[in-house]
Amino acid sequence: MATIRCMRLMHCMQNLLLLPRKTVNICPVFHRSYRRGLRRYLKELYQRRLKAGPEPERHPSQLGIWNHDAELFAFGKRFGEEFDENLLKRAFVQRNYIIKEENKRKELGIDLITVPLGLVDNEDLARKGEEIASRYIKAYLRYSYPHMFEEGICAVHDFLMSHQTLLHIGMNIGLRELIMSAEYPPPEQAYILTFKAVIGALAVSQNVERAEVFVKDIIIPQLIGKDINELWEIVNPMGLLKAMLASEGRGPPEPRLLWHSASATVMSLYHVGLYSDKELIGKSPGETVTIAEEMAARNALKHLMQTTDSRAPLTLGAKAVKIKLDYDKKNRSIRDLLNETVEERLYGTEI
Amino acid sequence: MAHNRVLQWATMARTWWLFDAYRQCPFKSSSKIAYYLIGKHKPIYDSLSDIGDHVVVINSKYISMPNDYWRVYKYFHHTGYPGGFSETAAWRLHEVDPTKVIEKAVYFYLPKNLLRRGRMRRLHIFPEEQVPTEILTNISDQIQQVQPVPKRLDEYTQEEIESFPKLFDWPEDFVLQSGFKMAESLLSESKKAETGGKKSETGGKKAENIQSGGKKETPKTGSKKAENLQTGTKKAENLQTGSKKPESQTEKPDSKKTGKKH
Numbered sequence: 001m002a003t004i005r006c007m008r009l010m011h012c013m014q015n016l017l018l019l020p021r022k023t024v025n026i027c028p029v030f031h032r033s034y035r036r037g038l039r040r041y042l043k044e045l046y047q048r049r050l051k052a053g054p055e056p057e058r059h060p061s062q063l064g065i066w067n068h069d070a071e072l073f074a075f076g077k078r079f080g081e082e083f084d085e086n087l088l089k090r091a092f093v094q095r096n097y098i099i100k101e102e103n104k105r106k107e108l109g110i111d112l113i114t115v116p117l118g119l120v121d122n123e124d125l126a127r128k129g130e131e132i133a134s135r136y137i138k139a140y141l142r143y144s145y146p147h148m149f150e151e152g153i154c155a156v157h158d159f160l161m162s163h164q165t166l167l168h169i170g171m172n173i174g175l176r177e178l179i180m181s182a183e184y185p186p187p188e189q190a191y192i193l194t195f196k197a198v199i200g201a202l203a204v205s206q207n208v209e210r211a212e213v214f215v216k217d218i219i220i221p222q223l224i225g226k227d228i229n230e231l232w233e234i235v236n237p238m239g240l241l242k243a244m245l246a247s248e249g250r251g252p253p254e255p256r257l258l259w260h261s262a263s264a265t266v267m268s269l270y271h272v273g274l275y276s277d278k279e280l281i282g283k284s285p286g287e288t289v290t291i292a293e294e295m296a297a298r299n300a301l302k303h304l305m306q307t308t309d310s311r312a313p314l315t316l317g318a319k320a321v322k323i324k325l326d327y328d329k330k331n332r333s334i335r336d337l338l339n340e341t342v343e344e345r346l347y348g349t350e351i
Numbered sequence: 352m353a354h355n356r357v358l359q360w361a362t363m364a365r366t367w368w369l370f371d372a373y374r375q376c377p378f379k380s381s382s383k384i385a386y387y388l389i390g391k392h393k394p395i396y397d398s399l400s401d402i403g404d405h406v407v408v409i410n411s412k413y414i415s416m417p418n419d420y421w422r423v424y425k426y427f428h429h430t431g432y433p434g435g436f437s438e439t440a441a442w443r444l445h446e447v448d449p450t451k452v453i454e455k456a457v458y459f460y461l462p463k464n465l466l467r468r469g470r471m472r473r474l475h476i477f478p479e480e481q482v483p484t485e486i487l488t489n490i491s492d493q494i495q496q497v498q499p500v501p502k503r504l505d506e507y508t509q510e511e512i513e514s515f516p517k518l519f520d521w522p523e524d525f526v527l528q529s530g531f532k533m534a535e536s537l538l539s540e541s542k543k544a545e546t547g548g549k550k551s552e553t554g555g556k557k558a559e560n561i562q563s564g565g566k567k568e569t570p571k572t573g574s575k576k577a578e579n580l581q582t583g584t585k586k587a588e589n590l591q592t593g594s595k596k597p598e599s600q601t602e603k604p605d606s607k608k609t610g611k612k613h
Contacts, residue, residue, distance in 0.1 A: 227354065262365060265489060286360070
């Protein structure tokens with residue numbers, strides 16, 4: 001029964017529901033009239049917003065609620081580290097920010113020699129931080145995978161120090177508002193430089209060991225869930241396997257078909273096993289015999305390098321406090337291996 | 352990610368299984384075949400996933416129905432028109448298409464959902480042992496049969512039959528099955544004639560023959576008369592001289608065969 005009174009109440013309720021109190025500054029009270037223009041009004045507001053585009057991203061300091069020193073202090077405390085205040089401040093200053101500030105002063109007619117800006121960019125600290133991180137990561141990987149080839153160690157190191165990984169870290173530890181860059185939000189490179197500079201600042205503020213612990217806690221865990229055998233691409237696994245077996249004085253790998261199914265269809269499956277001296281050294285499935293053989297060679301390499309899927313997890317956290325790394329030690333390289341086998345082939349018979 | 356790719360390929364690949372239906376119960380076999388067609392033997396089994404395997408059934412012509420199901424078990428059909436109902440006995444259906452009994456049984460055992468037809472497409476039934484090469488090359492394993500294949504008497508050698516352990520000899524007037532007592536007596540008669548009236552009615556060999564011979568089995572010695580006995584009782588009666596067997600024990604061997612109703 002739609003009496004006039006009932007309709008009026010419905011309109012009142014609609015008005016209440018339509019108007020979010022904070023966004024639209026209209027008093028949500030019962031009105032004497034039907035407010036027939038309300039819908040058109042809201043539509044107009046919506047169209048104007050579309051036309052104007054989204055709100056530009058602004059640094060919180062432009063909103064007047066920003067204490068840079070307090071935020072910097074909190075940043076250090078979030079990691080549980082003691083930073084030198086000035087060093088940490090320097091770690092966030094980008095080169096383009098200094099240039100921008102200098103130009104601003106020139107325009108204002110301030111002499112930079114008499115009144116110096118007193119800002120140093122973070123590139124030195126970043127260089128230092130990168131050096132520390134790189135050195136520690138390599139030593140840590142050699143410690144964790146002592147049987148892996150040096151090429152593999154380098155490949156995993158390159159992944160950890162890559163643009164993508166460092167950017168991911170930098171964007172997720174709260175650097176965004178702290179970075180002093182010419183533009184806001186800061187460019188990708190600024191995140192990476194700043195993150196490296198924070199490592200450098202920590203090393204200078206406390207010591208290198210402390211910075212290395214920081215690297216171990218922040219960068220190394222990016223390997224969790226990654227397959228290090230996939231990070232390092234081996235071009236010719238069967239050739240490498242042959243060379244490895246030869247250097248150990250074992251027989252050459254001999255592929256054998258262990259099992260196959262649906263061979264006459266497009267969904268064929270083959271399981272190939274590799275034998276050396278009548279001993280199974282690796283096996284793998286594959287869509288074709290060739291693929292299965294190659295994957296079996298990779299599987300055998302994994303076993304030889306002790307990087308199988310069932311290996312123990314990386315030593316991290318409290319357990320990693322006691323580990324002693326040898327920074328000078330290097331794993332065996334493929335080049336050494338090939339040289340050995342060539343020498344054996346050339347001179348082995350003579351001796 | 353080549354490693355994960357091949358692992359996934361191996362996980363999701365469909366295996367081809369061989370099932371030999373020679374002298375197997377079609378219903379028990381079908382429930383087992385359906386298990387593989389659904390993929391219940393796999394650790395990744397899920398009721399709504401299409402992850403079943405292929406099954407190749409051979410020797411479907413030689414399945415063995417339990418009890419007298421060849422005669423009793425019926426397949427029904429209705430055309431939808433008045434009077435369109437018809438029923439077919441299992442033996443008749445098997446005569447028309449020797450793959451149909453097992454196919455229908457598997458179809459019955461599969462879950463009644465949208466995957467049913469697709470799963471049936473992965474069932475390959477062949478009446479004999481001959482399988483096309485393109486299917487045979489796919490097979491990588493076989494499903495165990497549901498019941499042991501019994502050995503027929505004609506598959507035993509004479510030596511095996513003779514060396515079969517016996518605890519006692521049947522008494523000469525003991526009737527094991529209708530008709531065979533008479534055979535024994537006939538044999539003894541023929542031997543009498545050969546040996547010149549000597550009494551040799553009892554004998555282990557004859558008892559053995561009776562034991563070993565099934566309904567259609569005929570002892571090799573004096574087979575002619577035994578055949579006569581089985582095929583036509585009248586002739587046997589004529590030949591019969593002074594046997595103790597009453598006429599009521601003779602039975603027509605034809606009556607045990609196929610049911611007339613279908």
